[in-house]
Amino acid sequence: MKAAFSDRYDDLYLRKILRDTRTIAMVGASANWNRPSYFAMKYLLDRGYKVIPVNPAAAGQEILGQKVYASLDELPVKVDMVDIFRNSEAAGPITDQAIDHGAKVVWMQLGVVNMEAAERAEKAGLKVVMNRCPKIEHSRLAGTIEWHGIASGVISSKKRAL
Numbered sequence: 001m002k003a004a005f006s007d008r009y010d011d012l013y014l015r016k017i018l019r020d021t022r023t024i025a026m027v028g029a030s031a032n033w034n035r036p037s038y039f040a041m042k043y044l045l046d047r048g049y050k051v052i053p054v055n056p057a058a059a060g061q062e063i064l065g066q067k068v069y070a071s072l073d074e075l076p077v078k079v080d081m082v083d084i085f086r087n088s089e090a091a092g093p094i095t096d097q098a099i100d101h102g103a104k105v106v107w108m109q110l111g112v113v114n115m116e117a118a119e120r121a122e123k124a125g126l127k128v129v130m131n132r133c134p135k136i137e138h139s140r141l142a143g144t145i146e147w148h149g150i151a152s153g154v155i156s157s158k159k160r161a162l
Contacts, residue, residue, distance in 0.1 A: 007113075007131040014137050017105055017127055021080040022050060024134075025072055025103070027094050028085030029053030031063045036109075037085040038063070040135040047138060052079060072097045081105040083134060084112055092117040099124045107134055 024044060029051075030037045041064055044051050052075055053063040059070035069075055072082065072094075082098035084091050084107065091108050095117035098106050106121045108114065108130040118128045129137075 009129060009132065011141060013127075014129065014132075015141050017081070017107075017129065018134065018138050018141065021105060023077060023079040024049050024051045024081045024083050025054050025069075025075060025079040025098075025101075026051055026083045026085060027054040027072070029055050029058075029063055029068065030085075031058055031061065031068075036133075040083070040085075040109075040133060041066075043135040043138070052077075072101045072103075075101070078102050081107055081134075083107045083109065085109050086112070088112050088114045095121050099126065105129070107132070109133055110136075 026037060026041055028037055029041055032038060041051050041053065045064060045066075051064075051066060053066055053068045054070070054072060054075075055063075055068055056070040058068045059074075061068050078101065080103065082094065082101070082103045082105070084094050086094060088108075088111075091112050091114040095106050095114065099121060103126060105127045106117070106129075108128075110131055110133050113130045118130060121128050
């Protein structure tokens with residue numbers, strides 16, 4: 001029987017991942033300024049991470065001054081983390097590509113959970129985080145999450161009642 005998914009991660013585990021990561025491939029990055037991936041990419045770039053956007057529809061263009069690649073296979077450097085801004089089903093093949101690429105971490109964004117992919121990644125020696133955002137976790141662990149409107153009640157993932 002498979003273990004049930006838990007999105008609880010020890011702060012030391014998350015802190016070590018964020019501290020040891022230098023280069024991130026953001027799969028599903030968007031050039032649209034009001035998309036969550038754009039906000040996350042900007043935040044991570046502003047904190048000193050090298051973020052390489054991966055989006056086949058925007059390959060060859062730039063997002064936030066960074067060249068966009070069509071796939072992980074095309075990246076000019078090995079990345080430490082693959083940040084997945086795609087749905088849970090797409091996270092499976094992307095995780096397999098991250099394993100082949102030699103990434104150290106697969107990070108699935110809020111709402112993205114793929115247990116089978118996580119098991120394959122962990123078996124290959126990668127660290128895995130699911131249903132979390134590195135931008136939110138970084139700011140939470142740094143004690144600056146209030147600066148982003150997260151604790152204010154202004155930003156919410158829940159739909160308002162009509």
